Amino acid sequence: MSYNPYIDDTIASLEKYYRVINNENPSDKGIFDLLKYIFKIDYLFLNWIENLPERKAGRIQTLFFLAILPILKLLGVKIVWTMHNKLSHSKDHLFLKKLIFKGLLNNAEIILTHSSEGVAYGENIKKGCGQRIHYFPHPVKDRRNKINIIGNCIKLILLNC
Numbered sequence: 001m002s003y004n005p006y007i008d009d010t011i012a013s014l015e016k017y018y019r020v021i022n023n024e025n026p027s028d029k030g031i032f033d034l035l036k037y038i039f040k041i042d043y044l045f046l047n048w049i050e051n052l053p054e055r056k057a058g059r060i061q062t063l064f065f066l067a068i069l070p071i072l073k074l075l076g077v078k079i080v081w082t083m084h085n086k087l088s089h090s091k092d093h094l095f096l097k098k099l100i101f102k103g104l105l106n107n108a109e110i111i112l113t114h115s116s117e118g119v120a121y122g123e124n125i126k127k128g129c130g131q132r133i134h135y136f137p138h139p140v141k142d143r144r145n146k147i148n149i150i151g152n153c154i155k156l157i158l159l160n161c
Contacts, residue, residue, distance in 0.1 A: 043080055049065070049100055054093060070107075078110070082112045082113070110134065111133040112133075
């Protein structure tokens with residue numbers, strides 16, 4: 001597998017304005033790592049979460065993730081989701097992937113998309129969510145005017161599934 005600078009570029013862009021608390025300790029337990037940080041974060045930043053069902057213990061991780069979404073909301077944790085794809089490129093576990101997608105369309109505070117089509121796509125699935133979807137073109141470099149859409153959070157966890 002070749003190196004992809006996407007996550008490093010994202011962290012470099014965010015760290016100028018926010019504290020990414022798991023930068024030195026990337027997720028090694030999948031979505032369960034969230035438990036280490038749940039009372040320490042203001043924002044949960046998600047990348048490629050739609051691939052969660054394909055990971056080790058993916059079905060269990062997916063059920064845990066869907067169950068914890070309302071708890072995060074109660075705790076005031078805001079979710080920032082990068083909608084990289086309309087769905088996963090792989091059709092394995094498609095039902096669970098659709099549940100994750102719809103759960104995030106309902107619960108994410110901010111949804112970023114790298115495709116201008118992403119705004120219309122999300123709105124087509126969940127009416128009214130288009131106002132929370134922001135087109136954010138590649139590459140993810142220092143884009144001060146775009147990064148600030150997240151707000152003035154002090155702590156953020158970046159999970160890449």
